Amino acid sequence: MISKPCLTARFECNLKIAEEGLANNYGANVGSTLLEYYGDDIKNLAKAYPAAGSDARMSGCSLPVVINSGSGTRV
Numbered sequence: 001m002i003s004k005p006c007l008t009a010r011f012e013c014n015l016k017i018a019e020e021g022l023a024n025n026y027g028a029n030v031g032s033t034l035l036e037y038y039g040d041d042i043k044n045l046a047k048a049y050p051a052a053g054s055d056a057r058m059s060g061c062s063l064p065v066v067i068n069s070g071s072g073t074r075v
Contacts, residue, residue, distance in 0.1 A: 010066040014053060017063040021052030026059040 022031050031052025038044045057065050 010068075013064055013066050015049070017056050017061060017065055018049040018053035020061055020063055021054070021056035022048070024056070026052075026061060027055035030055055 018031070020026075022035070029052075031048040031050075034044055034048040034051065040048075053065065056063070
């Protein structure tokens with residue numbers, strides 16, 4: 001079982017890069033485009049934040065990201 005402080009740290013880390021992706025021009029700007037055209041209801045936020053974080057990370061943002069699963073390859 002993962003402790004609450006550990007989950008909080010992961011959440012804060014990923015939220016930071018998502019906010020960076022929304023605030024700046026990274027990649028295809030998928031997150032900010034979703035918010036601009038479809039609004040900020042909870043369903044759209046659930047798509048926009050991960051998309052913004054992904055755009056930022058894939059476009060060279062050096063903020064760290066915490067992943068919860070790998071490629072599926074088992075060694």
